[in-house]
């Protein structure tokens with residue numbers, strides 16, 4: 192694996208921010224409307240620290256154990272940590288201790304497991320999640336299918352008062368086809384509109400767009416882009 196220097200990471204972040212700003216402008220918005228999350232899975236802690244030093248305020252990790260290892264040696268200013276990978280129910284407790292937001296909530300069973308743990312605490316808190324939607328229909332992808340999303344929302348709103356759904360998340364299809372990728376993002380935007388109407392939730396965020404497609408995602412309405420290799424360079428899983 193090639194670990195980039197702090198300078199190279201800083202340059203990458205600057206370049207990504209410029210592209211975010213240009214795409215936001217094309218969609219009639221400003222860069223302030225789009226949050227940049229640095230996806231740091233499989234990257235060494237030094238690279239994460241460099242990114243935070245260069246102004247990254249949120250980091251995304253896809254595995255509980257890796258996040259735990261990184262947080263245990265973390266020094267200095269803490270960013271916000273987001274869970275972006277599939278979360279197994281038996282890791283729910285650890286995930287709640289390690290992350291500030293779970294972007295990959297995709298089942299009632301997981302929501303209910305989170306709720307039970309949150310309920311044990313003396314001090315009640317409201318834990319933010321995004322619901323992951325499988326907008327591409329690819330069977331290998333996690334996320335609730337669009338047709339099942341409303342039911343999941345109803346369950347969470349009725350049975351999980353400690354969980355606040357703040358947005359939707361999706362991963363674009365694995366293809367070079369711009370039309371197919373944009374269709375997946377515009378479906379998430381439409382689902383946000385419809386779920387907002389039907390539930391009354393604010394649903395501030397649409398988390399969509401990665402290194403290869405974040406500009407299209409912003410043009411389709413993304414408020415939250417998850418960029419890994421574009422900031423940290425290639426990773427070897």
Ligand SMILES: *Cc1c(COP(=O)(O)O)cnc(C)c1O
Nearest residue numbers: 230275401402403417418419420
């Ligand atoms: C790995 C990952 C990303 C970042 O991917 P890049 O192509 O490296 O930017 C974004 N979102 C999720 C859910 C991921 O697993």
